[in-house]
Amino acid sequence: MGDEDYPYARASYVSAPQEPEVTTLEREIASVLNKHSAENGSNTPDFILAEYLLSCLKAFNTANNSCRAFQGQEFLNGDN
Numbered sequence: 001m002g003d004e005d006y007p008y009a010r011a012s013y014v015s016a017p018q019e020p021e022v023t024t025l026e027r028e029i030a031s032v033l034n035k036h037s038a039e040n041g042s043n044t045p046d047f048i049l050a051e052y053l054l055s056c057l058k059a060f061n062t063a064n065n066s067c068r069a070f071q072g073q074e075f076l077n078g079d080n
Contacts, residue, residue, distance in 0.1 A: 022047075023054075025054065026047070026050045026051060026054055027050075029049075029050035029053060029054070030046040030047045030049070030050035031046075033046040033049050033050060034046040061076070064076065
């Protein structure tokens, strides 16, 4: 799925300071959501759902590391 297949990535009408580039993972998640029409239930564009799912994963990782810190354990090393 090339850039030309993903024209709405980080839509310009959403005002956010210096949006990061869309990752390969985000594109692949959006593609799978689209392939299975998983976005139809909420009528939300697949790229928005992909961004949301990745933000949920990041929040979970943060919460998990906070829990580990509370328990006196080492942080898990991840990409966030």
